[in-house]
Amino acid sequence: MPLDAAAIGKGCGGTLSLADQLCGRELDRFRAALAEGRPVTVSCTLQAPLFDEVAAELGAEERVAYAKIRETAGWSSEAAQAGPKMAALLAAAEPVPVAGTVPLESRGVALIYGRDETAIEAGRRLAEHLDVTVLLSRPGEVAPLHRNEFPVIRGTVRGARGHLGAFELRIDDYALPAPSSRTHLVFGPSRDGATSTCDLVLDLTGGTPLFPAHELRSGYLRADPRDPAAVERAVMAASHLVGEFDKTRFIAFDEALCAHSRSRITGCTRCLSVCPTGAIAPAGDSVAIDPYVCAGCGSCASVCPTGAAAYALPPADALMRRLRSLMRAYRAAGGTQAVILFHDGEHGEPLIDALGRYGKGLPANVLPVRLNEVTQLGPEALAALFAYGASALRMLVRARPKHDLDSLHRAVALGDTLARALGYGPETVPAVSIVEADDPDALAAALRTVTPGRTAAAPAGFVPDGPKREMLRLAFREMHHAAPAPVASVPLAAGAPFGGLEFRVEDCTLCLSCVGACPTHALSDSAERPLLAFEESLCVQCGLCAATCPEDVIDLKPRIDFAAWEAPRRVVKEEEPFACISCAKPFGTRSTIERVIGKLRERHWMFSGPAGEERIRFLMMCDDCRVEAALNQGFDPHAVPDRAKPRTTEDYLRERAAGGPVSG
Numbered sequence: 001m002p003l004d005a006a007a008i009g010k011g012c013g014g015t016l017s018l019a020d021q022l023c024g025r026e027l028d029r030f031r032a033a034l035a036e037g038r039p040v041t042v043s044c045t046l047q048a049p050l051f052d053e054v055a056a057e058l059g060a061e062e063r064v065a066y067a068k069i070r071e072t073a074g075w076s077s078e079a080a081q082a083g084p085k086m087a088a089l090l091a092a093a094e095p096v097p098v099a100g101t102v103p104l105e106s107r108g109v110a111l112i113y114g115r116d117e118t119a120i121e122a123g124r125r126l127a128e129h130l131d132v133t134v135l136l137s138r139p140g141e142v143a144p145l146h147r148n149e150f151p152v153i154r155g156t157v158r159g160a161r162g163h164l165g166a167f168e169l170r171i172d173d174y175a176l177p178a179p180s181s182r183t184h185l186v187f188g189p190s191r192d193g194a195t196s197t198c199d200l201v202l203d204l205t206g207g208t209p210l211f212p213a214h215e216l217r218s219g220y221l222r223a224d225p226r227d228p229a230a231v232e233r234a235v236m237a238a239s240h241l242v243g244e245f246d247k248t249r250f251i252a253f254d255e256a257l258c259a260h261s262r263s264r265i266t267g268c269t270r271c272l273s274v275c276p277t278g279a280i281a282p283a284g285d286s287v288a289i290d291p292y293v294c295a296g297c298g299s300c301a302s303v304c305p306t307g308a309a310a311y312a313l314p315p316a317d318a319l320m321r322r323l324r325s326l327m328r329a330y331r332a333a334g335g336t337q338a339v340i341l342f343h344d345g346e347h348g349e350p351l352i353d354a355l356g357r358y359g360k361g362l363p364a365n366v367l368p369v370r371l372n373e374v375t376q377l378g379p380e381a382l383a384a385l386f387a388y389g390a391s392a393l394r395m396l397v398r399a400r401p402k403h404d405l406d407s408l409h410r411a412v413a414l415g416d417t418l419a420r421a422l423g424y425g426p427e428t429v430p431a432v433s434i435v436e437a438d439d440p441d442a443l444a445a446a447l448r449t450v451t452p453g454r455t456a457a458a459p460a461g462f463v464p465d466g467p468k469r470e471m472l473r474l475a476f477r478e479m480h481h482a483a484p485a486p487v488a489s490v491p492l493a494a495g496a497p498f499g500g501l502e503f504r505v506e507d508c509t510l511c512l513s514c515v516g517a518c519p520t521h522a523l524s525d526s527a528e529r530p531l532l533a534f535e536e537s538l539c540v541q542c543g544l545c546a547a548t549c550p551e552d553v554i555d556l557k558p559r560i561d562f563a564a565w566e567a568p569r570r571v572v573k574e575e576e577p578f579a580c581i582s583c584a585k586p587f588g589t590r591s592t593i594e595r596v597i598g599k600l601r602e603r604h605w606m607f608s609g610p611a612g613e614e615r616i617r618f619l620m621m622c623d624d625c626r627v628e629a630a631l632n633q634g635f636d637p638h639a640v641p642d643r644a645k646p647r648t649t650e651d652y653l654r655e656r657a658a659g660g661p662v663s664g
Contacts, residue, residue, distance in 0.1 A: 004083025011087020
């Protein structure tokens, strides 16, 4: 493949030194580079095991990164123009990030769930490796075992929960076979509500999976019993699920930032609605994420507007710094009209490799970026890329996804709306879109439709750092500043995670209930005087303020108002405090006190008539003066005036017996 030494040198900031057989007779050059103690990037992955072995010998595994410039750039019909792309891929390469883990332990207790002899045969094969129980759901005539090497029972799973090492199944129609079964298994009396615990489940029923997004549930294996090859793969996988395992903790969660609920009023539910595995559940004012069930799709982190759920493989700021390096090197090497292609390793990488080996390869301006999951992308990364100078963004996913891609569609819709409103991207096709492809030709066809588009005239160079929300504010600001056609505000669809609030100020009493309900401190008050302030860049449109407001004066307005995002906190309403008529100490607000008096005067027996006016004066006093006045004047707030006694049947009979007039 051709190498543009000048372009690569400009993008990577150094002099290019070529090797002929770095993985063979020139391997000592790799050792020498590691000995310098600096990070080392290898531009080919074919001999990665060899390089890893050498790095391990020198204790330098964490300093080695890989970039596939051959399959993604050199093997292309546009390879001669791919120098800037190679420079970008090399500059953005980094070692595999290390995330935290949670322990899983399987003792090999397996439940094989099926309908016929296929499940029994799987039990025979696994009995040497696992502690097997076969559960048959509504079986036909199944031949009994000659020797009871493992239990065979009847039952239908009605509910399932758990993960590898800790499954719990609820079983109806549970029954044991009679030992005297002759030609086929004959089962005894059945009962519902039985419970089974096991370490792993092999589902060979061919029916509805026991779990949502079942491919992502650790310890749950499923195969169509009519597909012998699939059954074989599942049996083989099950035989290895014994021992102790480390499962990646994909999500870092900070419940203090969660906007799910306040005072039993539900607010944000975005993560709950997009989690494919059911790993997220309400937990009081926040949600709880089960790291043992979480499969790492990153959908919750993508839609979380507060940063409470943040992806950890890698963290959002690390990913954005990598994207910054990619774009800076591409521009420095002379690249233009960059199209970023996000993909995963399981599906996207083999597709791109096949396109390079057997097709025309990726275009020279298409920069592939591998992620753990494409669904982890949030709006901060998309906005930052346009600010850095990208022309278009594409997300490569399966044509038949393993689970729902709602979170990715939300991120793409938001990113494309902002990009097109600010003048970024091609005119005839979306600036941000999803490529659904399962073969290289379909991928190539989709990339050919990306036409040149407008990019930032003066690309940003900001260094992302800090929590997700801060990076989001910075990315939106820089995207707006660098926009080809900036606008002041971009309206968004209902349910968007960003926006402002509309207040009917004349009806607001400054009760400040909304301040107590706001989980992000977008709404605030002051200890000095009665006021309500609002900072739009912190609002996540959870709706808790509107649902809590007793006067119903708050409405949500989804949008991105760039001026409001850069502006300081603004005062929505401010009043003079009401001064106590006795000691002149300020307490409450004038509108609140006057509203209370207006509602009570002449409408309640305590505040009616001449005595009522004296009692109204108590409402105009602070707490201390009110108590003192009540004690000095002998005011009894419970002194209800005498009322006429209700008449009874005895009163009526007594009047009639006395001969007097009878009143009804």
